[in-house]
Amino acid sequence: MTTGTPLWEFVDISKAYPGVLANDKVNIKLLPGSIHGLLGENGCGKSTMIKTLSGVQQPDSGQIKHKGQPVLIADPQVARNFGIATVFQEFSIVPTLSVGENIFLGNMPRSRFGVINWAKVRNEAARVLAEMDVDVSPDVITGTLSVGEQQLVEIAKAIAMDARMIILDEPTAALGEDEIDRLHQLLRNMRSRGTAILYVSHRLDEVERIVDEVTILRNGSVVRASGETKIDVSEIISAMVGEDIGEHYPKEQNTTENVVLEAKGLATKSGVSDASLTLHQGEVLGLGGVLGSGRTEIARALFGTDELTAGQITLKGNPVKFRREIDAIRAGLALVPENRKYDGLFFNFRAGGNITAASLGGLSRFGIMNLKVEEQATRDLIHDLEISSQAEEKTVNFLSGGNQQKIVIARWLFSDSEILILDEPTQGIDIGAKVAVYKLINKLTRAGKSIILISSDHDELLAMSDRIAIVQHGAIVRTVKAADLTHSDLVRASDETSHIKPQEIFA
Ligand SMILES: Nc1ncnc2c1ncn2[C@@H]1O[C@H](COP(=O)(O)OP(=O)(O)OP(=O)(O)O)[C@@H](O)[C@H]1O
Ligand SMILES: [Mg+2]
Incomplete structure (x- = not known):
């Protein structure tokens, strides 16, 4: 130097x-x-x-x-x-x-x-x-x-x-x-x-x-x-x-035996080739894999964003077919999308409007927004995720990058879905907010909701998942208990260029 x-x-x-x-x-x-x-x-x-x-x-x-x-x-x-x-x-x-x-x-x-x-x-x-x-x-x-x-x-x-x-x-x-x-x-x-x-x-x-x-x-x-x-x-x-944040990964075990979602042999034109998974109530199922392995595409296939060319999704035992995202949302799914650099924010709305945008109509049974409910829920989430207090007054384009991102997450957490797919939810947010997201994951699974977590941060994925499904070339090649995996197992198993099969790593 x-x-x-x-x-x-x-x-x-x-x-x-x-x-x-x-x-x-x-x-x-x-x-x-x-x-x-x-x-x-x-x-x-x-x-x-x-x-x-x-x-x-x-x-x-x-x-x-x-x-x-x-x-x-x-x-x-x-x-x-x-x-x-x-x-x-x-x-x-x-x-x-x-x-x-x-x-x-x-x-x-x-x-x-x-x-x-x-x-x-x-x-x-x-x-x-x-x-x-x-x-x-x-x-x-x-x-x-x-x-x-x-x-x-x-x-x-x-x-x-x-x-x-x-x-x-x-x-x-x-x-x-x-x-x-x-x-x-x-x-x-x-x-x-x-x-x-x-x-x-x-x-x-x-x-x-x-x-x-x-x-x-x-x-x-x-x-x-x-x-x-x-x-x-x-x-x-x-x-x-400025203070001690306590446990970095405060993971709770909330998995039950009830299967809430099952996918068999999913394929899409966007690159999903053979994805099968089972998600239990209260479970966090991690998707591990390298960039471009098809994790986001699997999320899109589950959420009705991309059309299925093969395979079947069942929710609590009932076969479903999502033609559009709105079908998935109505069936109780939510997706926090990955490419937040472009997606998902109405830049000239305040935080409140952004947070409730996903669930307009969901707030009141008669399709009328209940403003009191919206205000209270918004305030709670702003507090839980430690979103800048300026968010309540200012439009989103004046907030820092990380605070904008927290608002996208808040929106989907607010939507009260049974199954949440979180695609890289902690990218670009600070350590305090990361821990807040982990605590929210606990709170959601404790309430019986189930989560599919995509993360390129291996430590986070290992610590916060109950099981991890390894994705290579659009296929789920192996699903294992997170507790049985080390950081280097996960890196090796995700590597699409290596000739070692995940089976051999976990054997
Ligand atoms: N164009 C702007 N107009 C008004 N306020 C702004 C503007 N840009 C940033 N701010 C405010 O200035 C402060 C600093 O923001 P800055 O973007 O520098 O934060 P940061 O450290 O980069 O955060 P992050 O990690 O979220 O990117 C924040 O309170 C933010 O809301
Ligand atoms: Mg910044």
Whole structure:
């Protein structure tokens, strides 16, 4: 690690939004050749700092220094000219453009006469993708890729700039373990070439693996800056939350013998090839597998989103056929979808309207919304999930990324379904809110509801599931008790490229 003059420095930077001081006299030093973790709960001011350093907005007061000299980052182009590349928390790719075009968007290689050099766009994009070990063609239309692949394109865009400072705001929220490992390797390579890296993540396991130093924010202020001394995860958590959060995975056993849902031999055009599963009342059934293995597609098949080409679903012994999602909702199913970066929020509604949107009509037997019930239920969920208190007054587009996500979860929890399919429910939410989601899972299963949990966080999946169904290439290849599995069993069993069959691992 290099010491000496920081490449970038914040000196007493403050930034207010209407009604909230998002950054309060923040100081940070970003060194070349170092990965700096920026941590803190949802809404503590991380993205605000990043937007300031990327020239998206101006601070109200304080100074930004580049190699010791005060500078003005008047707009995003100035930031790029300084060699700053940013992967924002929200996607900035254009879904209708090709991968190559997105990678060079705003920065197209041109000939001396100003004509875009398409061969170079394609070759350079292919080079960057290969360096990242991403198997996607530069010619593919970006919107047709999975969320995870789109996220990798977003990252490729920053890598292609050959930046001296690279900022990543929650880059791994949509990635699987494999992609995360590859991204980490790439960042390590960049670090050894002297790049300064600022890294935001709510997954503390990866923070522990990759960062050299950390700065922790709470309510807009720096509460801890590690410098180069290593601090461990439990210290990080208590600095973030300001108190002890207790058991990280408070799992209760609520499984019964009653079968509530059974699926046999499901197949869809979207890639489900042979999915059979049994879900008991009060059970949490985890779906394990790598990104792209078909877990989300199985969820969509169960929920009536994608049409079944084969197979049968039964609910409490009765065969059912869902033609559309509404049929599944009426039958008591709910799905918290994965790709929340695009889906699911009405950005100009307040939290209340968003939370109750899934169950309009469900609130009153006569189809009239009962406002009192809505208000009380909304308030309870905002409290349980520790959603920012601003959520009650402000529209959703003014909330931090993590708080927006909690609202999507709240909506489905509110809908009072018997079977909940949760697809990556804790991506991008802070540690306190994760524990709140786990407690809600307990509360739901205790009340006799059943849950299908999809998670790329292996520790979470192992700790919170009763049984885990392993998904490979759209098929459920094996279902085992979570207690019988170790982290490395799960990784090996999920690996679609290995020739070891899950049977052999569990034998
Ligand atoms: N455009 C905006 N207008 C008004 N308030 C905003 C705006 N953007 C953010 N805020 C508020 O500023 C505070 C800091 O938000 P910020 O997005 O920086 O949080 P964060 O640390 O990135 O959180 P997360 O982990 O959820 O992404 C929050 O209270 C948020 O509601
Ligand atoms: Mg943020």
